[in-house]
């Protein structure tokens with residue numbers, strides 16, 4: 001299957017778990033969804049079944065892995081293929097200390113040849129999933145205008161056709177991972193330059209896109225796709241409600257209420273298997289972002305969903321309170 005990456009939700013640790021992805025899939029049937037990063041050693045030595053579990057409704061879904069050992073990455077890729085992922089993406093962008101000590105993530109921007117060996121091993125191991133790369137434009141004192149084209153050239157020479165570029169550098173010392181998502185300046189022009197120089201490659205832009213229209217603007221200006229992280233999580237309706245149109249698919253645009261009710265059977269099934277409601281509702285807090293009632297929706301869920309034994313009725317209560325506020329606001 002060839003994947004359309006015109007819009008994707010970025011991999012985000014602790015956020016884009018399978019419950020979050022199911023929610024996003026209900027809002028957009030087409031947007032490509034990425035898992036949280038899982039390291040190759042964690043997959044190989046850990047509870048792979050749990051780490052790889054996803055719902056078939058999530059397709060198209062991409063597994064993001066981290067590592068710098070070609071053999072381990074090959075094994076992890078094979079495991080991802082066996083689990084049914086449509087794409088396996090390697091993380092060359094994450095700057096956290098934990099990641100650097102394992103010599104993977106953003107620090108690999110300094111070792112394009114090693115990355116090339118890694119992706120070669122992954123491509124050889126893949127039994128169907130497309131192999132892609134998510135990277136930064138450079139790290140520390142590197143000059144992105146020199147480093148990024150060279151990195152893309154070296155890695156694409158091994159057959160990689162699709163890159164998602166977080167359009168800012170990462171500082172490996174002195175900035176927290178959170179600061180590394182905001183402080184280094186964005187350079188969208190460089191990402192566009194890469195696309196102009198390498199029209200044969202699929203170039204997806206990431207970083208700082210705040211609205212659906214901002215994403216569409218980058219695509220209209222020549223890029224192959226936009227990958228959105230934080231705003232897709234905090235305000236999923238803004239980014240995803242109209243997203244299917246970008247794929248040329250005419251889906252009915254859902255309301256938050258329809259999305260919430262659509263989640264009920266999934267949540268009930270999770271509860272029936274011993275799960276807790278707040279494991280899912282924590283990803284749903286932004287469904288009314290920017291609308292009247294956003295606060296009461298969030299507050300009711302936050303207050304009630306963690307109580308032992310809480311079930312779907314918590315969502316019903318929060319929804320009724322929110323819709324009532326919206327009705328009153330309309331009548332005013």
Ligand SMILES: Cc1cc2nc3c(=O)[nH]c(=O)nc-3n(C[C@H](O)[C@H](O)[C@H](O)COP(=O)(O)O)c2cc1C
Pocket residue numbers: 010011012013014015036037064091092093094134166181206207208209227228229230231
């Ligand atoms: C909570 C959180 C966790 C993240 N985890 C990952 C990750 O596991 N892998 C990765 O490549 N990037 C990760 N990122 C970075 C995002 O994928 C994305 O590159 C970044 O947030 C910039 O995009 P945005 O401005 O649209 O949020 C994470 C970001 C956040 C906010």
